Amino acid sequence: MATLQEQIREVEEEIKKTTYNKATSFHIGRLKAKLAKLHDEVEKKSSSGGTGEGYSVKKSGDATVTLVGFPSVGKSTLLNKLTDANSEVGAYAFTTLTVVPGVMEYKGAIIQILDVPGLVKGAASGRGRGKEVIAVIRSSDLVIFLLDVFQPTHYQVLMEELYEAGIRVDQTPPDVVIKKVDRGGIRINSTVELDYLDEDTIKSIMDEYKIHNATVLFRENVTVDQFIDVVAGNRSYVSSMIVVNKVDLANADSLADNKKRHPDAVFISAHNSQNLDMLRDVLYDRLGFIRVYMKPQGEAADLEEPMIVLKGTDVGQICDRLHKDFRRKFRFAYVWGKSAKHPGQRVGLEHKLMDGDILSVVIQK
Numbered sequence: 001m002a003t004l005q006e007q008i009r010e011v012e013e014e015i016k017k018t019t020y021n022k023a024t025s026f027h028i029g030r031l032k033a034k035l036a037k038l039h040d041e042v043e044k045k046s047s048s049g050g051t052g053e054g055y056s057v058k059k060s061g062d063a064t065v066t067l068v069g070f071p072s073v074g075k076s077t078l079l080n081k082l083t084d085a086n087s088e089v090g091a092y093a094f095t096t097l098t099v100v101p102g103v104m105e106y107k108g109a110i111i112q113i114l115d116v117p118g119l120v121k122g123a124a125s126g127r128g129r130g131k132e133v134i135a136v137i138r139s140s141d142l143v144i145f146l147l148d149v150f151q152p153t154h155y156q157v158l159m160e161e162l163y164e165a166g167i168r169v170d171q172t173p174p175d176v177v178i179k180k181v182d183r184g185g186i187r188i189n190s191t192v193e194l195d196y197l198d199e200d201t202i203k204s205i206m207d208e209y210k211i212h213n214a215t216v217l218f219r220e221n222v223t224v225d226q227f228i229d230v231v232a233g234n235r236s237y238v239s240s241m242i243v244v245n246k247v248d249l250a251n252a253d254s255l256a257d258n259k260k261r262h263p264d265a266v267f268i269s270a271h272n273s274q275n276l277d278m279l280r281d282v283l284y285d286r287l288g289f290i291r292v293y294m295k296p297q298g299e300a301a302d303l304e305e306p307m308i309v310l311k312g313t314d315v316g317q318i319c320d321r322l323h324k325d326f327r328r329k330f331r332f333a334y335v336w337g338k339s340a341k342h343p344g345q346r347v348g349l350e351h352k353l354m355d356g357d358i359l360s361v362v363i364q365k
């Protein structure tokens with residue numbers, strides 16, 4: 001029996017060999033689905049093997065950010081500068097062996113920042129502390145890719161490792177809904193023109209995941225890879241930003257090279273505290289906080305102290321923050337503001353809130 005890695009190489013070869021055209025598109029779709037499944041298997045194996053010990057960090061604050069980078073790029077040095085934490089710094093790789101949390105308060109938001117061990121090539125299949133680090137990334141809201149100014153190409157490696165582990169960076173979850181049913185085969189509905197998928201391709205991908213009876217609703221013109229993500233169903237979506245560290249050591253050439261590769265990056269020296277104000281600012285904006293004002297039933301809204309939450313937060317997530325039983329006891333909610341179709345609209349748990357909304361949650365007594 002071929003190992004998972006051998007099977008992966010085989011399928012990759014076959015995808016490369018197959019010329020893309022209308023007649024082969026469903027075949028390629030199936031191969032890509034097969035490949036995605038193999039990667040998932042590798043990931044599953046690596047997260048259940050090894051020491052089996054996951055890191056346990058309790059999420060806290062209004063958002064969780066993880067510092068991701070190769071060993072010794074300066075993650076711990078940066079954590080210590082941005083937060084109250086005191087993470088060990090050393091001139092040797094893998095100084096940090098566990099998760100070290102810190103808290104940064106900025107413009108009224110409480111941001112949890114996590115320092116983790118360095119990531120290296122092969123992390124997704126369990127190399128180094130890869131599997132534990134990836135689990136931490138999966139549950140964060142944003143990752144800071146921290147690059148050494150002399151290693152700008154490490155960015156690509158980090159992105160590939162995260163992709164293989166099923167983490168989608170700076171993508172929104174595709175707007176496609178699959179509902180499994182008992183019979184009737186695969187029924188496809190779409191509100192948009194599909195440029196990358198035809199019926200045969202859709203069916204062959206679902207067949208690979210052993211889904212034979214379902215309705216599929218497309219509300220977005222997704223690619224084959226995005227559709228596989230929906231069918232696989234276990235992807236995590238996080239946003240990111242790039243920070244280039246150790247600029248105090250760089251010469252003009254290496255700075256120019258970095259700026260060309262990563263035009264949106266923030267350039268800092270963690271060691272010399274250079275440009276950290278800019279970093280805090282960009283990080284805050286990138287997280288995209290909104291304010292939601294709570295109105296207890298039968299009382300006036302509290303317009304003094306809004307809840308600070310991330311853009312895209314829904315009513316259910318607010319309930320979770322209010323009380324551990326609120327989601328279970330939830331009946332409905334009323335919302336006023338930008339997200340409401342009309343003032344006092346009655347909404348459910350999935351309703352997404354917008355900046356400045358007023359929310360009143362009604363629960364079972």
Ligand SMILES: Nc1nc2c(ncn2[C@@H]2O[C@H](COP(=O)(O)OP(=O)(O)OP(=O)(O)O)[C@@H](O)[C@H]2O)c(=O)[nH]1
Pocket residue numbers: 069070071072073074075076077078088089090091092093094095096097116117118245246247248249268269270271272
């Ligand atoms: N010149 C310079 N050195 C830095 C800077 N930031 C960190 N260093 C040095 O780089 C080395 C590694 O720093 P760490 O903070 O331990 O790096 P790390 O990414 O946490 O490393 P691991 O935990 O081993 O993955 C230390 O010797 C730091 O003093 C910087 O901005 N400029």
Ligand SMILES: [K+]
Pocket residue numbers: 071072073089090091092093094095096
């Ligand atoms: K180090």
Ligand SMILES: [Mg+2]
Pocket residue numbers: 075076077088089095096115116117
């Ligand atoms: Mg460290």
